[in-house]
Amino acid sequence: MLKKSINIIGAFDRYNYGDLLFPIIIEKYLERYNSPILEEYDLEYYGLVESDLSMVGGKKTKPLKDLYNNPIEKHSLIIVSGGEVLAARISSMDVDLSPNNFTTIIKKIIIKLIGRRNFEKFSMKRFFVNTRFPWVVDKRNFSTNIYVAYNAVGGSILNTLIAKELSQIKNALKTSDYISVRDEKSMQNIEELKPSLAPDSAIIMSEFFQVEVLETKISNTVKEAVSSCSDGYICIQTNLCSIRSKELELVEQVEKIAKDTGLKVVLLPIGIAANHDDVIALKNLIKLFKIDVIYIEDINIYDIMYFIAKSGFFAGTSLHGVITSMSYAIPHIGLNKDIPKLDNYLRTWGVSGQDHCIDFNELYESYNNIKDIPKQKLIENKDEMIALSLKNFDSLFMCLDK
Template identity: 35%
Template sequence: MTDRTSVIVYGAYDRHNYGDLLFAIILKRYLEANERFRVQVAATKKSNLSRYGALPTVPLKKALEATRSQPKTLLIVAGGECLTAQWESIIGYLAPQALYYPIKASPYLLGQKLFIRLSRALTSIPSDLPLVPGERDFPGLQVMYNSVGGNEISRKNPLINAAIARNLRDCSYISVRDMETSAELDRLGIKHNLVPDSAILISDMYPQGSVASEPGHIVFHISDHHAKRRIEAIAQQLTELSMTTGLKIALLTIGKAPGHSDDDPLDKLQSLLGERAYRVDSGHIEDIIRCIATSKLYCGTSLHGAITALAYAVPQIALLPKRVVKLSSFLETWVPKQSCGFAEVAEISLTATALIASFGDAQKAELQTVIEAMKNRVRNNLEHMIALHQQTASGDVTQAQKANDAVLAAQ
């Protein structure tokens, strides 16, 4: 059909970070089902990461130009830890690896205000925050946030904190994915809904089957940032875990973008673990999903590694929970205690062994019930955003506001 309404799905889909790449796929498939909408996948720049199973992107400026003739185009910020993302991170991800840290330091050298102005000019995105657009900055758009994250907003410097609050107050609907982010928005007095991360729907879109003859494996992931000065201790724990369980360790690459690359620490672990481990390093979305979905346990620092495990009813361990708050907060918000764990490095083997031993058929059945309830909540949230947009586009603003207030009151 040629008369479908275009929706802009906007986020950090122009660099290789597994979780971000999932959001565009999920929203595009969901919104285009039954030929309801046509989705434009937009990011800060044009990209094509299809070799990793991702969707190509157009610059946000191009998506805005393509939808200019539509009344009240809907722009959905489709997920991720976007509320606290700053320009130096986004620009750094898009630059060559060697420039990542110099760019990260630029706001301190140039001043935050000047760096923001330069970033806006470079990307043609008229917002002080790259992934927190407000409707005043984008005339003709209706902006909504889908199950986003933003821990520690209150710890940002006053300029950034004020920009977050200003832009979030200037949008039509907000849903967040964990209690920590919800508490931050409560402190700012911003209405929002608490909804699971939409990546939980991937098991509907990428069904997996295990082979009965396969013994399974344990998936381990750690980012380069969190691996520093911990590799030898982690290798010792994983060796003990493999010996205790008889399972091999799949060392899984989840991110390849600057600032998200996992290859180096996982390669070092492979050299230390030898035959007790093997690398899964293609970075392809379907390889990552398959590796996690067919495992006995996921242990790592990636939130979307854990959410993928959750989607396929695989138990999860949040590694370094005090440091990776978005991961530990999400599991604490949504996952039954008997289906997940939290471990510092010295606790990996003990925690993982106990969780594998205790996770039986009853626990899996309970987890599957929880997963279905989470999926329904995600679907209801997406349908609510669609209904709000349709009511607003038809001019029934009062009814749209009543519908929004009803959802918020039902939390």
């Protein structure tokens, strides 16, 4: 007889900081707050492909096709772990899994030549899935009685899909046992399904990974870099798509902050997977700075956490860079008004002054507007979100008691 399982699915097969956090957070929650479940259920992790990112702190994954093709014991649970998954297309996942930039470019050219929907037919065959939206689980595709839950997921751009696709997604979501979304826009987009609203589950990282714990997990290079900043530092992050043609704007703004404050500058890569390209974006910025900056490319997810947790300020295009700042009560600003998931999240959960994205050329002014936000206000906001996230987890796992 098979043992019941908790099957956690998501894009854990690429090095993108936020995606790698989700299964770790779920596991840590269970260990601390709901450990009896671990005696009854095995934990399994699925990406689109088999992978092993344990060297950077991630989980080993099985391919998603195995979840559909292999037997699952009845009353097992599938958790869609988090992230902007409800409208995430198989074509985008295919591009993100490119082994190098050349392959990424080739795939994008093919999409332009034959159209995204035609490209997706090949992607579906490549990954052996029958849907264009691989992180939307239709319970009717399983022969056994299982449970399906969505953990504070994002769907802020669902309203941009064509009617047929949106209908397909909603019909699949209707079969689930629990849905929570992480921002008010996502809530509006599927309001007829009555989802719960909860912060992104990564907000509770500071409960499990206090600075002292992180210091046991980070590289010596990162530890030395932080120690060298005796007067403190600010963290700056961006991806290639967002910064293109705006590099000088950002550099000038950051240099003005550094000059005024005496803080050093850390350029922090967070989106390292193909099609995010933080590494390329930040290397381009280094060439433009007239001041010394700290940049370390070979980092794990705990290095990223530590850099932000010890910083005086974070500004970036990464939603999970911002959420990490929130979790450690660090002042933060979301860069680029054209990132809906980041802007919508800040508008839902941010404190006044940090509750929306800005343009790159507004960074200096925005920093001066938020630098005096009382630390206690950031701590209170963090504590409130952590409490809501834990409540969400409690509700999610209650479906196992049905």
